[in-house]
Amino acid sequence: MTRTSIQQSMGRKRTEWPITDVAYFSASHKYVSAYRADGASLILTDTLQELEADFGALFIRTHRGTLAARHLVEGIEHNQAHTAYLLRLKGLDEPVPLARREVPRVRELIRELAA
Template sequence: MSRTTVVQCLGGKLKELPVSQVAYFEASDKLVDAHGIDGKVLVITDTIACLEAEFADLFVRTHRSVLVARRLLESVDYSAINSNGTVKLLGVDHPIKASRREVPKIRDILKELWPDDDRTAFL
């Protein structure tokens, strides 16, 4: 069974963020930032690989350093010209990194999430 919260321990103080409120995880160095839907950010010691394994049904990898909440996926944009891709998440006002190799998987998830929506017509 998966955890229901992620925890930051900083200076002896614990801060928790419910997994259901995490919009995305982003790795930097040896730590991971858990970005909440409300803009709150916790720095946790889990690895992206461990989080991906534990929460595979809730989060999808969009880049080697990023996992996003499946339910918040809104769109994907990929430019073959400069090999840069991004995903848009519901409730997040900035684009999130997406790598070329992850784009097909993201498109498939979008088609599942939005089967009757025009946004998937071009995918």
């Protein structure tokens, strides 16, 4: 069965989002958080690898700890010191991290989206 949503359970409260609402996933320490463009977030029990396996067609790895929604990819930029790449996503104020080794794949995706 193909997953179409993610969920967070805290006690008796369960929150579920359609996967199409997620702008990006970010892993930090033992947790993965899902973020929407409106700033809302969920903490998940899934690993980034599990999410990539389940939703890899919809998300692209941009950094070892980040998966971004392919359809929201807008462009690549540098930080102010020009020491790191960042990825702009449509509808988000802040860019997400972009590893140097992922830049070619992301540039190819941007070309595909523009076509």
